[in-house]
Amino acid sequence: MTAVVTTTPFAAAGELTRVRRRSRAWNANLVGGGVLLVLVLLTTLAAPLFAWAGPNQTFPGLALLPPQGYFPFGTDSVGRDLFARVLYGGRLSLLIAVPSVGLATALGLLIGVPAGYWGGRVDQVLMRFLDVFFAFPAILLAILVVSILGPSVRNLILTIGLIYTPRMARIVRAPTLTVREREYVTAAQALGASQGRIVSRYLLPNIASPIIVEISLALGQVMLTESALSFLGFGPPPPDPSWGAMISQNRQFMEFAPWVVLAPCGALVLAIAAFLLVGQGLRYWLDPRQER
């Protein structure tokens, strides 16, 4: 017994140093993704600073120009600057992605925390209810809801937010289940802390890490869903630039003017990769014990 007691602290200390060393080590995902993300956010959110033309401004007689000085990404079939359209399209995509992930996170917390914290029948009912939603592919649900509500930026935010809620609720519920069994929660309960205080002071700070990671990953996923929707014609109504719509509408010209699809494709892939890398980087940074 004593042997165990004396050896454990050393082992734990060794483990801790190793973990610390690893957390300080070069986090390529976070750094690379962060740089990429800053680039994406800066160029899209400050689009007017970088693009001299407007996204819907047409230049008659200058259709399908290859990339060159004034038009870094070339022009499309009606003579619009693709560089401007890609940047403004990214802005619109973020304008949809950020509020819809916010909505999904808020609703996910409202469902996941009670389900995990109180458990029992509440948990059973809520989780069975969510199981039903997981039977539908996200894109199919999205098309259905958008076709019911009608395509507009507001409806897209609502639709995508609702579709990501079940996933967020599961992400919230899992760590809630383990944290509620911790000694500090029992101690707070024994001291007579109110449920609201336990949830806000002890529960939420300790389940924050996986939720933050999921928010970053979800932002990438939501941009993908939004672009898939607009690719199929269920996105923001034209002429607003949207990456998915640009890809599908420009496809007929791509054989002799490949830049008309390559520019929005590249932007979309970079944006998704940025959120993905930052999400993975954050996962290791917030919890260095995670296997790389």
Next chain:
Amino acid sequence: MGRVILRRAIFLLPILFGVSLLTFLGLHAIPGDLAVLLIGQDGVQDPVALANIRRAYGLDQPLLVQYFLWLSKVVRGDFGTSLRLHVPVLEEIMRRLPLTLELAFLATLFGLVVGGTVGFFAATRGRGWGLGGRLFTLGGVALPNFVLATILLLVGSRFLPFIPTLQYVGFRENPGQHLLGLLYPVLSLGVGLAAVIAENMRAAMTEVLSAEYVRVGRAKGLRERTVLLRHVLRNALIPIVTITGLQVTTLLGGTILIESIFALPGLGRLALSAISLRDYPLMQGVVLVVATLVVLSNLLADLAYAWFDPRIRLG
């Protein structure tokens, strides 16, 4: 095993019930009068005909009664008649289903073989494979299937003109051309799946490699090949079964995009056109069948999981 399958299948009934309720209610939330949609623009002026339509389709009943009437028909295989195609919904779905299943099966096969191989070598070979595996995962996950499809079409039309695109050839007409025509669609769907499988395979392999029995196997002098194939791979494949089962949802969603891009007459394209044309009975039928496929494939993954790992006992 038979009893286990039966028990799990019964377990699915509440989920399928919820799925049917959601499908029914969701589609009834679409604004507009269904009777007007059914009768077409010409009949709207005729109130008697409109009332007849309402009675014939049970639209004058309360919503809950309508639901159970619909459900009782559905369980007997009567999904109604398509408003635009004027054929029984189930018949049209069954005509389209084989192609989508073929597409999903080939994409899963591709994902397992390519993703499994990349993940295996990423875990067992040196840094080069490790880095390559991570780049493959990142690229595969960040590349949306419709972007990959577009790029394949662009590159393929220029460098590989013999691969048929955008014109579907049935298997019975010409099996070779049929499979060649499915190459790009399968790649578009399979690369993302392969990336997910590669990452999970690498993680699972890494974990199993640190297990005691692997050390024991090496200590008693087994060849590295035997250790890797007999002990590590077999155990690492267990979580992969679950991951693959869960990916079926994404895969079926992907067929909506991919089948429209490559003009393939499958279920995904049918879903899209039913929704765009507001073909209400067809929409309900397709959505219900897709959700049932997802639920069934999850059941299959569960059962395969138990079969692969005798330690798991399904209750």
